[in-house]
Amino acid sequence: xxxxxxxxxxxxxxxxxxxxxxxxxxxxxxxxxxxxxxxxxxxxxxxxxxxxxxxxxxxxxxxxxxxxxxxxxxxxxxxxxxxxxxxxxxxxxxxxxxxxxxxxxxxxxxxxxxxxxxxxxxxxxxxxxxxxxxxxxxxxxxxxxxxxxxxxxxxxxxxxxxxxxxxxxxxxxxxxxxxxxxxxxxxxxxxxxxxxxxxxxxxxxxxxxxxxxxxxxxxxxxxxxxxxxxxxxxxxxxxxxxxxxxxxxxxxxxxxxxxxxxxxxxxxxxxxxxxxxxxxxxxxxxxxxxxxxxxxxxxxxxxxxxxxxxxxxxxxxxxxxxxxxxxxxxxxxxxxxxxxxxxxxxxxxxxxxxxxxxxxxxxxxxxxxxxxxxxxxxxxxxxxxxxxxxxxxxxxxxxxxxxxxxxxxxxxxxxxxxxxxxxxxxxxxxxxxxxxxxxxxxxxxxxxxxxxxxxxxxxxxxxxxxxxxxxxxxxxxxxxxxxxxxxx
Numbered sequence: 123x124x125x126x127x128x129x130x131x132x133x134x135x136x137x138x139x140x141x142x143x144x145x146x147x148x149x150x151x152x153x154x155x156x157x158x159x160x161x162x163x164x165x166x167x168x169x170x171x172x173x174x175x176x177x178x179x180x181x182x183x184x185x186x187x188x189x190x191x192x193x194x195x196x197x198x199x200x201x202x203x204x205x206x207x208x209x210x211x212x213x214x215x216x217x218x219x220x221x222x223x224x225x226x227x228x229x230x231x232x233x234x235x236x237x238x239x240x241x242x243x244x245x246x247x248x249x250x251x252x253x254x255x256x257x258x259x260x261x262x263x264x265x266x267x268x269x270x271x272x273x274x275x276x277x278x279x280x281x282x283x284x285x286x287x288x289x290x291x292x293x294x295x296x297x298x299x300x301x302x303x304x305x306x307x308x309x310x311x312x313x314x315x316x317x318x319x320x321x322x323x324x325x326x327x328x329x330x331x332x333x334x335x336x337x338x339x340x341x342x343x344x345x346x347x348x349x350x351x352x353x354x355x356x357x358x359x360x361x362x363x364x365x366x367x368x369x370x371x372x373x374x375x376x377x378x379x380x381x382x383x384x385x386x387x388x389x390x391x392x393x394x395x396x397x398x399x400x401x402x403x404x405x406x407x408x409x410x411x412x413x414x415x416x417x418x419x420x421x422x423x424x425x426x427x428x429x430x431x432x433x434x435x436x437x438x439x440x441x442x443x444x445x446x447x448x449x450x451x452x453x454x455x456x457x458x459x460x461x462x463x464x465x466x467x468x469x470x471x472x473x474x475x476x477x478x479x480x481x482x483x484x485x486x487x488x489x490x491x492x493x494x495x496x497x498x499x500x501x502x503x504x505x506x507x508x509x510x511x512x513x514x515x516x517x518x519x520x521x522x523x524x525x526x527x528x529x530x531x532x533x534x535x536x537x538x539x540x541x542x543x544x545x546x547x548x549x550x551x552x553x554x555x556x557x558x559x560x561x562x563x564x565x566x567x568x569x570x571x572x573x574x575x576x577x578x579x580x581x582x583x584x585x586x587x588x589x590x591x592x593x594x595x596x597x598x599x600x601x602x603x604x605x606x607x608x609x610x
Contacts, residue, residue, distance in 0.1 A: 123165050123167050123168070123191065123195050123366075123370070123459075124167070124168045124169075124192055124194040124195055124198070124268070125167045125169045125170070125194055125196045125197070125198065125361065126185075126189065126192055126194040126196070126197040126198070127170070127172075127197075127199075127200055127357070128171075128172055128174060128177060128181065128185060128188070128197070128198070128200070128308075129171065129200055129201050130173070130174065130201050130307070130308050131173070131176070131202070131346075132173060132177045132202060133346060133350050134202065134350045134480045135156075135171060135173040136350075137347075137350040137351045137353070137354040138171055138200055138354045139171060140354070141262070141354060141358045142156070142159060142160055142234040143158060143159045143160070144159045145157065146158075147485070150191050151270060152189075153174075153184070153191075154173075155170050155171065155172050155187070155191075156170075156171040156172075156524070157170055158171070160358065160361060161297045162361050162364060163362055163365070164178075164364065164366075164367070164489050165364065165365075165366065167361060170188065170192045171183060172188050175341075176307050176308065177311070178222065178224075178280070178281055178282045178307065178308055178309075178310045178312075178314070179281075179311055180308075181312050181315075182313070182315045183311075183315075185311070185312055185315035185316065186315045189315065189322065194322060195321075195322065195323065195366070195370045195398070196246070196323050196324070196370070197312075197316060197322050197323070197324040197325075197367070198324070198325055198326075198357055199308060199312045199324075199326045199327070200327050200328075200350075200353050200354055201306070201308070201328055201329070201350060201353060202306070202328060202329050202330070202346055202349040202353065203277065203305060203306040203328035203329070203330060203349075204284065204304060204305050204306065204330070204332050204333060204334050205303070205332070205333045205334065206278070206295070206296075206302060206303050206305060206330070206333075206334055207282045208273065208275070209273055209303055209330050209333075210269075210333075210351075211345050212267065212270045212332055212345065212348060212349065212352065213271050213273060213329075213330045213334060214270065214271075214273070214329050214330070214349075214352050214353055215274075215275060215303065215304045215328045215329075215330060216247070216250045216254075216273070216275075216325065216326065216327050216356070217272045217274075217275070217277040217309055217325070217326035217327075217328070218241070218247055218274055218276060218314075219224075219240060219242065219276045219277075219298050220242075220276070220278075220309035220312070220313045220326060221237040221238065221276060221277070221278050221279065221310070222237060222238045222240075222279055222280060222310035223237055223278045223279070223280045223291070223298070223299055223305075224281055224282075224565050225238045227235060237298060237299055238310070240310060240313025240317060241313075242316075242324050242325050242326060243323035243324055243325055244315070245323055245366065246323050246324070246325040246364075247274065247325070249360055249363055250272075250274055250325065250360060251274065252363055253272060253356055253363065254272040254273075254274060259355045259356045259359035262355035262359060263337075263355045264351065267352055272356060273303065275301075275303040275304065275327070276301055276302045276303065277302055277304050277305060277306060277310060278299050278304075279305065279306055279307060279309040279373075280305070280307065280310070280561055281307060282307070283307070284334055287566050292334060304328060304330060309326045312324070312326065313326075323366070325360075325579045327353050327356055327360075328349075328353055329349030329350055329351070329352040329353035330349055331345045331346040331348070331349035340503065350535050363364070367452070368566065379441060379444060379445065379451065380546060382454060382455055382458065383437050383440050383441045384437070385462075386408060386412065386440065386454065386458065387433075387436065387437055387440075389405070389461055389462075390405050390408050390409075390412075391420070391423075392591065393405050393409075394420060394424075395410060395423065396422075404457045404460045404461040405461065407457055408461070411442075411450060411453065411454060411457075412443075412454070414599050415440060415443040416436055416439050416440050416443075419439050420436060420453070422435070423435075425595075426581075427584060428546065428598065429547075430545055430546040430547060433546075435576045460586075490502075531555075531609060535554070535558060536609055538554070539551040539609050540609070542554070543602055543605065543606060548577070548601060548605055549581070551605060551609075552570070552573060552577060552605065555570060555609070556570075556574065570608060572593070573601050573604055573605060573608075576597070580594060580597050580598065
């Protein structure tokens with residue numbers, strides 16, 4: 123999960139950076155970023171830090187550019203601010219909303235304020251309340267912050283440094299924004315950028331470094347460094363506690379998505395290929411979500427379950443449809459985990475037949491094409507195009523041992539036939555062998571004719587539902603092994 127943290131000042135940047143590991147600097151389009159890692163209780167974060175400077179406009183532009191570059195799920199503005207009321211120096215304030223006090227209209231009667239309000243993530247504010255009620259965040263500070271409190275309130279943001287209370291700006295804030303309790307110069311610009319990206323959860327966290335009354339004196343006390351450290355401490359305590367799986371849907375990585383699709387194919391498609399009679403519980407729920415995407419591809423696969431191209435078409439279509447649907451990815455991941463925990467794998471590995479190298483040794487003295495007796499307690503269904511490999515093997519005399527005759531064929535055709543078999547297309551290898559025999563006026567051994575007839579019979583029974591998927595798999599592998607024996 124990616125978190126963007128913006129800090130207007132260098133001392134704020136340093137306070138944030140101290141919480142990161144594996145840090146590196148990156149420059150993109152003239153903007154310098156620091157990338158680091160932070161491990162929370164529920165999430166591992168990639169944290170992107172940028173110091174864009176002060177003022178609302180600069181902050182809005184920097185936030186928009188960073189969002190475009192990094193596509194964060196969470197954005198935080200962390201730094202220091204001045205207290206207006208109900209806050210003391212050293213406290214931390216979290217903004218539930220920001221008001222731009224500079225917006226308004228100049229008229230004959232003077233300036234008429236029209237403050238614009240920007241709100242922040244309700245979900246993050248809920249976790250901010252959790253942090254507020256505990257002192258755990260103080261352990262992240264160097265001085266223990268023993269006298270500090272956390273307050274959630276609205277902030278006033280404008281492009282002026284308000285260093286006193288006897289001026290028109292402060293008086294305008296008191297008159298029109300009396301509910302705001304602290305002020306600074308960037309929250310409105312940050313809020314403006316965030317409101318264009320409603321999928322991003324954002325929050326403003328500020329350490330109180332001074333009060334509007336007597337700002338000059340408090341600046342001499344070096345409270346800015348202390349306030350920045352405390353704001354960063356609260357920010358990272360929030361990330362530590364945050365569990366956003368219910369409201370932030372993060373897209374899976376390419377590898378994770380491929381693994382999800384594979385799990386769906388291995389655990390759900392066999393039941394679908396069996397005519398849907400086994401669809402229940404999590405399997406039914408998963409099929410209900412993915413069925414509309416792959417109906418055409420699955421219908422074609424049902425007609426020819428052993429066709430590697432059609433198997434691949436189902437997986438490719440499913441992966442393409444899920445690629446941009448983060449929420450659905452998460453739902454399916456949870457359903458697959460439920461399915462696995464309910465049924466268990468019981469030592470069984472289900473392998474696509476097109477990925478099994480015909481004639482290779484899979485375990486001990488077992489070859490593809492040998493009859494395998496399975497020993498397991500799983501209720502998982504195995505599709506017609508699957509090979510079962512279990513932890514307990516019983517060898518049975520392979521069909522290939524009964525083949526007496528071999529056909530002499532050129533090496534290039536032999537290589538082509540072997541490749542077809544390895545790619546899960548033994549029916550094409552049989553066809554090519556028959557064509558070769560006819561073109562060269564050769565009589566095929568009766569064993570090859572028998573294999574071809576047996577394959578066609580098996581394919582017919584599969585289409586008509588007259589053979590169990592397990593028997594179809596074992597028949598298929600016997601035919602493949604015998605064919606390899608003939609052409610080798």
